[in-house]
Amino acid sequence: MADDGNHHPQGIPHSINSNFDDDFEKSDENSPLLSSGVPRGASCNDVEYRGPLTGCGAWKLCDPRSAWHRYTFILILTCLLSFGSYYCYDTPSALEEVIKDDMQIDTSTYELLYSLYSWPNVVLCFFGGFLLDRVFGIRIGTLVFGGFVLTGQLIFALGALFDSWICMVAGRFVFGLGGENLAVAQNTYAVTWFKEKELNMVFGLQLSFSRIGSTLNMNVNKPIYDSINNDLLPYQRLGYTLLVGVAMCVFSVICGIVIGILDFRAEKLLNRNKASTGEVIRIRDIKDFPANLWLIFLICVFYYITVFPFITIGVVFFSEKYELTPAAANIVNSLVYFISAGASPIFGFIVDKTGRNIFWVIIGTVITLGCHLTLAFTFITPFAVMSVMGLAYSILACSLWPLVAFIMPEHQLGTSYGFMQSIQNLGLAVVSIIVGVIVDGSGYLILEVFMCAMLCVAIMFSVLLYLIDASRGTGLNFSAKERRLIKEAKKREKEMQTSCD
Known part of the structure; x- marks a missing residue:
């Protein structure tokens, strides 16, 4: 899911x-x-x-x-x-x-x-x-x-x-x-x-x-x-x-x-x-x-296809590469879920207090890329790598999804979130098939290279989102303090208009 x-x-x-x-x-x-x-x-x-x-x-x-x-x-x-x-x-x-x-x-x-x-x-x-x-x-x-x-x-x-x-x-x-x-x-x-x-x-x-x-x-x-x-x-x-x-x-x-x-x-x-x-x-x-909303959709797709489809084949991957028992491989494969259960509320609180959502999106994506590179080219214990991936996933999820509400008016949020989930499921459906073809034809190393390539695309779109946001002043990467000051200014302006009327 x-x-x-x-x-x-x-x-x-x-x-x-x-x-x-x-x-x-x-x-x-x-x-x-x-x-x-x-x-x-x-x-x-x-x-x-x-x-x-x-x-x-x-x-x-x-x-x-x-x-x-x-x-x-x-x-x-x-x-x-x-x-x-x-x-x-x-x-x-x-x-x-x-x-x-x-x-x-x-x-x-x-x-x-x-x-x-x-x-x-x-x-x-x-x-x-x-x-x-x-x-x-x-x-x-x-x-x-x-x-x-x-x-x-x-x-x-x-x-x-x-x-x-x-x-x-x-x-x-x-x-x-x-x-x-x-x-x-x-x-x-x-x-x-x-x-x-x-x-x-x-x-x-x-x-x-x-x-x-x-x-x-x-x-x-x-x-x-x-x-x-x-x-x-x-x-x-x-x-x-x-x-x-x-x-x-x-x-x-x-x-x-x-x-x-x-x-x-x-x-x-x-x-x-x-x-x-x-x-x-x-x-x-x-x-x-707008263009920045489409970039958010693309970041969502290219990030999530490197997490959930990987988990679908993770048990056999960990068993074959690290020679883990089936029980140990299942534990490793469940760490993203287990860690995110506790980490998501914590990082949600941190993002709420600090703002800078695009910064956190980039951090989460880069850390996940590091995890896949580690799994591909080293034999560092997968227990540590998947735990870090669970933290990175929590960071990304807590910072990416709220961005839609910063861009779109309230009456369009239902369509925006619906389309975001729709395109996410489309990506998961297609990539699940691609993952199977890669594993059968080329093995797990090529699969990890594919995952790393998808994360590089997600990072590219994240940087592009930052540049567009900075050039247009849409405030997606504002700090929490800056957002609060803007809200207070708008509230005062509204009160003044009401008193004048």
């Missing part, structure tokens, strides 16, 4: 647009990443009662306004909504050698398991919010997309169990129909239930839970496979291993049912509008995208 850094895999918000009631002041500061039916600055605990709560509702744990209710039930359920999908997404990576041996396929064929996940999201990234807002609603939509994830993983597992490769790749395609949009639903629940000042913490915890799911998958699937009865045929052992992922998806669907019931209860008890993503998707807005 592609990740945005602070919230979601490929996870940044699909939109930071918001629709507000006329009675509430519109402010650009501290806006939630996804708007809800609750006005900006308001959450479930801020909305008027229809009447006093009685019975269980009189207890803080049952009162939808109460922090006890939000943090005891809603926060945990929100974090667990996409746990199953993140656990299952990188299951092929954790079992790469097993899948290739048991299904008798090469690396380029194996990579279809990832490219077929990304292809539907080239389109669906535009329309996920629309489907949640206008077609299903948040509660039903969560179950629909969670159902796609569950069904896809089940088809994937049954394909292995009955030795059907076609069934396995079909399962991954169905899985892709739900994975990204389930994260949109997750974010919508978050901004519906939590105050603005709580959202950074909530999104940080969501990211941590997702990374726990990915890390757990990387480290338990091979031991599970090895522990299954050796009397079974190899592909049957693979199928039963994949069914563990089905159980994880069932668990997430159950969480979706429970939080849906609690959300419905809150909607009835409180005078609250239905939750929505607030996404505004206008395809015609694409023609108005």
Whole structure:
């Protein structure tokens, strides 16, 4: 899953647009990443009662306004909504050698398991919010997309169990129909239930839970496979291993049912509008995208294709080059996820406090290039190299994705972020196939040279973005202090205009 850094895999918000009631002041500061039916600055605990709560509702744990209710039930359920999908997404990576041996396929064929996940999201990234807002609603939509994830993983597992490769790749395609949009639903629940000042913490915890799911998958699937009865045929052992992922998806669907019931209860008890993503998707807005926004898109694509596709083949790479055991190779391969779970909130805070986003983008990209060069041409322990790559990935994600909001007006942010994720998924889909072809035909050294070349392109676009920003004065690389002074100046100017009127 592609990740945005602070919230979601490929996870940044699909939109930071918001629709507000006329009675509430519109402010650009501290806006939630996804708007809800609750006005900006308001959450479930801020909305008027229809009447006093009685019975269980009189207890803080049952009162939808109460922090006890939000943090005891809603926060945990929100974090667990996409746990199953993140656990299952990188299951092929954790079992790469097993899948290739048991299904008798090469690396380029194996990579279809990832490219077929990304292809539907080239389109669906535009329309996920629309489907949640206008077609299903948040509660039903969560179950629909969670159902796609569950069904896809089940088809994937049954394909292995009955030795059907076609069934396995079909399962991954169905899985892709739900994975990204389930994260949109997750974010919508978050901004519906939590105050603005709580959202950074909530999104940080969501990211941590997702990374726990990915890390757990990387480290338990091979031991599970090895522990299954050796009397079974190899592909049957693979199928039963994949069914563990089905159980994880069932668990997430159950969480979706429970939080849906609690959300419905809150909607009835409180005078609250239905939750929505607030996404505004206008395809015609694409023609108005400025040059620096296109550069951000290109940086995103050329950077992310050097991280996620590499992880898909990382276990075999580390086993062959460094002669690691399968368990150790899985640990190394999961370090980017594990490190980013803790580092992303920290670097997000640092970038917020310092500004200079383009500087941080260049730093993250250069460090990642150094990591791939080290993996290609040295035998320095991969534990250290992948840990550093996890830090670099966190730096890049925390500094790159917010740049879109610095450039585009609010009504075009939905289209901007949707297109950014769409082109990112397109890059991942294409490069996943290229990675398989390179590994089969030329080996891992040439693959690393390819990764380094892509990062050099990303660095080139980053420097070009810096030069354009400096020449046009668009402020993408301003310090946090400079941005604050500009906001204060604009606020004073607005107040003066209001007083004159």
